[in-house]
Amino acid sequence: MSQKNSDGKRSARERLQEQRQREESRAKRKRALIAGAVVVGVLGIAAGVGALVASAGKDEKESAGPLVQPQGAMGKDAVTIPVGKPASKATLTVYEDFRCPGCAQFENGFRDTIHALEAKGRLKTEYHLVTLIDNNLGGSGSLNAANAAACAQDVGKFSAYHDLLYKNQPAETDDAFGKKARLLELARQIPGLDSPAFRTCVNEGTHDSWVKKSHEAFGRSGHHATPTVLLDGKSIYGDQANPLTPEKLRQMVAGAAKN
Secondary structure: OOHHHHHHHHHHHHHHHHHHHHHHHHHHHHHHHHHHHHHHHHHHHHHHHHOOOOOHHHHHHHOOOOOOOOOOOEOHHHOEEEEOOOOOOEEEEEEEOOOOHHHHHHHHHHHHHHHHHHHOOOEEEEEEEOOHHHHHHOOOHHHHHHHHHHHHHHOOOHHHHHHHHHHOOOOOOOOHHHOHHHHHHHHOOOOOOOOHHHHHHHHHOOOHHHHHHHHHHHHHOOOOOOOEEEEOOEEOOOOOOOOOOHHHHHHHHHHHHHO
16 A cells, blocks of 8 residues: 555544544534523523512522521411411501512501501501512522511510611612611610620521521412512502502401401
8 A cells, every 4th residue: 555545544534533523522512502591591580480489499508507486486387477466356467578669668658557556456467578689689688687677576676676677778779788787786776676685696697597488488378579468368458450548458457357
């Protein structure tokens, strides 16, 4: 065999090997692109759903520390914080996020009416704490504020601290409640709340796992937005065609007492 033919055969073999390598590289790139597209698609879907409900999987991955429920928490899974006299005939159920502007609008518009009805023994309120905004916009203000409110519940100061947080709510995109120093600063305005035990509870996130459990329960509740407000199990807030007013709430509670 001549040197020319040997070189030609070797060259052909090399070209064939190079072609196979190029085909394998293209196949790998194609598989990588397909996998990437799947991931992007899944993330896109999750982002769309996350505007309404949070990913339970995310909560599970981020869970840290033992589950410590606040004093007096009640109901299924012990994720309800009660306010008012237990014997009250009417029950207001409220799902809220401390970073949610709509929740602040509800609280600031109906706070006095709700407290007056609670004081008269006509209404008791059951709060469920939610962390939607953290999941949607990032940050930890929803979680940290809810934990701090649970810490306040431990010493019988939940209602006062809950109200103070909504009165001082930052803009939705401002994660000011993510700073625990801010939550402690506000607590000093409530007599008897600021203490070494309360500060430890806030700084260590004692009730973080409980808050996440509360949020997961919201995800299973069939409700999809905050605030969700129910009177004796019936939704009463958010109907633009028939908006709730303090007077209407008083009438509904009076009707519930008669029944």
